[in-house]
Amino acid sequence: MKKQSKKTDTPADTEHGLLLSGAHLESDTGSDQVVEEYQRELSSSAPQPVSVDLSDVGSLSASGISILLGLQKTCTSAKRTLTLNGVSDHLYDFFETFTLTDTFTIRKVNA
């Protein structure tokens, strides 16, 4: 059984807030558009919690990881919380191998 990140104990943080799609994080192509879209959504929304839906994402591209890391840093500066939702076991293993489970708040797909 995989260990859950401690931060997943606070699911209420993501119940209301900005929900971003993670659909294009699997590929390196079109990354610029994703960044622009995220920036737009963030600036137009209230300072509320942010979550990215990764339920349809099987793997992350190098650009996808960079975008999530950039998003995490932007949210931290803006004192907004970021949660990665619907993370598959396979993807969770990847985060764990690269010790990203301490960087992100992760909710697994079956959580």
Place this chain on the structure above:
Amino acid sequence: MSLNDKHLLNELVVESKEHLTAIEPDLLALEKSEDIPKETINRIFRAVHSIKGGFSFFGLKNIKELSHSMENVMMRLRDGELTVNPAIIDALFGSLDKLRVLIDDTANSDNISISEEISALTQFKSGQSSLSSATTESPDNTGESKTKTSLKDLQLPHEMLVKIAKEGNFIYLVKLSSHKDLHSANHSLQQFTETVQSYGSIIKGRIEHDNITGLEDCLLADVVFIFVIASVLEPDLFQPVIEVNPDKITAFSKETIRYHLQVTTMKQEKESGPAPSDTISATVSEKTNESTETIRVKVPLLNSLVNLAGELVLSRNQLLERIKNTDEAGLKNILTDIDMVTSELQENIMSTRMQPLGSIFGKFPRLIRDLSKSLGKQVDLMLRGENVELDKSIIEALADPLTHLLRNSVDHGIEKPEIRQKIGKPTAGSIQLSAYHEGGQVNIEIKDDGKGIDCERVKKNAVEKGIISTEDAERLTDQEVFELIFEPGFSTAETVTDVSGRGVGMDVVKTNIESLAGNIDINSEQGRGTTIILRLPLTLAIVPALIISCEQRRFAIPQISLDELVRLHAYEASHRIEKIQNKDVLRLRDKLLPLIRLTDILNITPTFIHPKTGKRMVDKRRALSDRRQADRNDSKERRQSSQSAINIVVLKVGTNQYGLIVDRMIDSEEIVVKPLSSYMKNCKCYSGATIMGDGHVALILDATGIAESANLRFNELAEEKQRQSDQFNRQSIKESQSFLLFGSRKNEQMALNLSLVSRIETITPDIIETVGTKEYIKHGNATMRIIRPEKYMPIRKQKTENNKLYVIIPKLLKQPIGIITTSIIDVIDSSTDLDTTHITGTGILGSIIINDKLVLIVDIYSLFEKAEPDVYKINLEDKSLTGKRILLAEDTSFFRTLETSYFESMGCVVESVINGKEALGRLEKDSFDMVVTDLIMPEMNGFELTRLIKENPGMMHIPVLALATHIDNASTEKCGKAGVDAFEAKLDKESILKTMQSIFSTSSVRS
């Protein structure tokens, strides 16, 4: 240097020596190989690299520099920039030898010149390419790696490293930049991880993302993905598979991982006491391709364990002796357990000292290469039996004698190529060095196809050197001439060279082998080659021995020196013991055996117990055959008395035998050999001492030393032997058989051919266990079925005497069954004809008359077939022998009857004759499917018969099966030369019939 560093350095020296040993055969293979065997080059490369890395850590620059130069040459060979040639191999061998010198003397290594080796290697160095496609991290992390990351920096958990080492994986650190390695190279991270996972596993990762400050620059900033990967792929395969620039990969070799584990384990031990056993066992040996767990243990510790095991065995024996007659319930079971555990413990401890002979065989290919090169000869060395194991002390002591014998083979034996070509031999001579188990000992054979020993030259040389007289020389047999080679100062080499001719060596070889409780034999045929056989015990610490007594003192005789035991009734002494040159000799199976009385050698006054008074009296007889007062009334009684019987232990010294007369043969035991005290070192009759079950010390007799003390000159018997031999050949030969007599003294007596008996065990009825209707005993670590003959044979029940039973364990059988008897009566020789007509039945081969008494000869094959039909029933459905016409040439009536019964049982039609001449006559008149022949027969022996058959175009197609009572190397070789198709032991019915079936099936396939 700290204590810890010293310890590490010692470890490194041991490990590096193993690497050097492993490199040598690979270099030889490289020299012989026509293409470039990449794996061989890689193995050499890795071994040299490990040496370099290890010693760099200690700042030993000469070792580092020399190994680095060797690496460069290996790398160029691997990359195809150089091709293998003798100059490169010579330079590499030269460097290897120098590395050995440096590693043997690490403290002084930087003062030893390596310039010659370096310059020899440097000539192949120009155009040097990079060390490896993937940068390989050396164990010390000091030298050549292009990245400073060490295995320690990866902070991998110890358990994970243990697992990786156990699985034989390499560790790779791969750093990928998101811009340069992924986006620009059109590589996706997913693709990369999937590829890695099909060839290994990502065990750790990290992403360096400090450059990213937020969403604004996340795609502009370079992110570095760091992967730690475990994979079985070697560096040169890993890089092309993952398709990443080599600069991005750091490889950690298996040696580095092992080294790291050793260091961390030692640190843990230092900090928190000894590490748990599972941590220690993590050290992984790469001696073989299998991953086996090993630990290095200091030899003194093993020696101490062996000694303690020996002491435990002695204490166990004493305990068993002391309370063997106890009736206390439960105690016997505990004793049995202690007995078993002690035996197993002792066996296991002894096995820790066992080493494969490959550890010394491995150095000989190089020796032969260098030697043959310097002598201008071509020699192929074939090694067999490298996995045969011997005690470490024996292995170490064998290195010099074997080296000497091999050097002799190349120097004296193998001819120069031009001579070999002229006499029709292949230009390259061959030397076979093989090891194999035989009869609880290990034989090492050195066989060459060179010019063989010139007996005339040896004799002339021995006479010139005053070793023998001219008269002696004329009398000597070939075998005795070969023995002269072992005389001190003997050499036939025409010139004194570095290799041979100094007249020292073979006597030292013999002395060394005998000091290991072994012996040495030579067989040679001029023009065909020489075979030298060393026979050695498995271990020197605990050996099987016969315990005998002489004048109430007990002695042990190692079984390796024993040939047989003979018991003569006093009344037989006068006609079987004769005087030749005023010395007692025993006529044993048409041979003359010199006799020595142990009392004479040890200077003990012989005594005997008077059968009537029971008093011990001084034995005043001057000779064994001196039977005084033969007309006295009580003489017959005295001579029948078992007290008056003469017990003779037949001992072997090289190819000679002599009989040692002792009072009693007590038992056979595994004895723990203890060295003699310095006061007794000069007593050459003893080779050591042991402690018996009752706590008394028994001295171990040395067969060679006793023969020397008795001044026994075997060649003095040569003339008489020759005379006997002539007589033997002139007469019709009556081949006598040795029989074990057993059964009831009053009722039926049975006999079994002694060649069929493996051993006799004494048991008490209470250890017999019954399962269903069958009875079993524990034999060694296994269970053995035992049978009572009266259950299957038409004889009366044997009555148990003294609550004691004997189990006769036969040999030459796939699954021996023990035969129970109430008494063992005697071992006798008989050449009486076998009567197969009057007494017949299951388990009865026939009957003979021995000492005026009717004795049934047991047919174990039919007895066992009745008792255990599933195992012993011969497959009668196989009709391949049915109707075959067999011509049997056998002069001994007993065997003629026996062998005829074998063949007839399979449906063969048998015609028998009594010598080779008659057989040839029958073959000229009639047709036969096979000739089965005895080897020793009057008129014409089996060798001559076979030779004539195989030379005759009309008969040469007939297969010839030779049978002999004993199979030895000399007979096997003679049979091969004569053209015999197969050679079997006369009493091994199963093998004989199988061989016949196989011969017929092969010939039917051919036809």
